[in-house]
Ligand SMILES: Nc1ncnc2c1ncn2[C@@H]1O[C@H](COP(=O)(O)OP(=O)(O)OP(=O)(O)O)[C@@H](O)[C@H]1O
C-alpha cells in the first residue's frame with residue numbers, strides 16, 4: 728500500500744464510548760492511511776496478566792508480564808489485528824474481565840513506557856510507508872505523539888456513550904444493560920482521568936468534538952473537514 732492522502736499523524740483521544748475506534752478506522756480508510764488502536768494494546772497486556780493469574784493491582788508482577796508478552800498490533804484500518812503470544816485475541820480483549828482489569832494495568836508506569844515506545848515505532852513505520860496514520864487512545868495528543876498535525880478530543884454525554892456501548896456489547900453477543908454500561912463507562916473514565924501517569928485529558932492544542940448528536944457519518948465528515956483545514960490532506964500520489 729503506497730502513500731495515501733493523509734500526511735502526518737491524526738491523534739484521536741477521549742473517554743470510552745465516544746466513538747474513537749469507529750471514527751479513527753473510517754478516517755484512516757477514507758484517506759488511505761494506517762490506523763493504530765492503542766486501547767487494544769493495553770487490553771492485550773491486561774489479558775496476559777489475567778492468563779498469568781497475576782493481580783492487576785500488583786504493579787511489579789504486571790510489569791513482568793508486560794515485558795514477557797509477545798504482542799503484535801496491526802495498523803490496517805480494514806483489519807486491525809491484535810496478536811498475543813501467537814494468537815489473535817481481538818474478540819477476547821473486549822470481554823468484561825479484561826475491561827475490568829485494563830484500568831489498573833494501564834496505570835502501571837512500566838507498562839506505559841513499554842507500550843508508548845512500541846506505539847511510536849508503529850507510527851514511525853506507518854509514516855515512512857503510507858505517509859499518514861490515525862492513532863486513537865487516551866494520551867496520544869499529550870504523550871505518544873505530541874507533535875501530531877491534528878489532535879481531536881472526542882466527547883459525548885455519558886448516557887449516549889453508555890447506550891452506544893450497550894448496543895455494541897449486545898450486537899457482539901455480550902450480555903449488557905445501559906445502567907451497567909453507564910457504571911462501567913463512569914468507572915473507567917474516573918480511573919483514567921485520575922491516575923498519576925498519563926491521565927486522560929485533552930491536549931492544550933486539541934480540537935474538542937462533541938459526538939453526542941452526531942451519527943458516525945457526521946463524525947467522519949467533521950474529522951475530514953478538520954484534516955483538510957489543517958492542510959494534512961494531499962492528492963493521492965501513485966505508488
Ligand atoms: N456518533 C455515533 N453515533 C452512534 N453510534 C456510535 C457513534 N460513534 C460510535 N458509535 C458506536 O458506539 C460503539 C462504541 O464506539 P467505539 O468503540 O468507536 O468507541 P470508543 O471511543 O473507541 O470506545 P473505547 O475507547 O471504549 O474503545 C460502537 O458500536 C460504535 O459503532
Ligand SMILES: Nc1ccn([C@@H]2O[C@H](COP(=O)(O)O)[C@@H](O)[C@H]2O)c(=O)n1
Nearest residue numbers: 765766767769829830833864865866915
Ligand atoms: N492510549 C491509551 C489507550 C487505552 N488506555 C487504557 O486502556 C483502556 C481500554 O481502552 P479502549 O480504548 O479499548 O476502551 C482504557 O480504559 C484505558 O484505561 C490507556 O491508558 N491509554
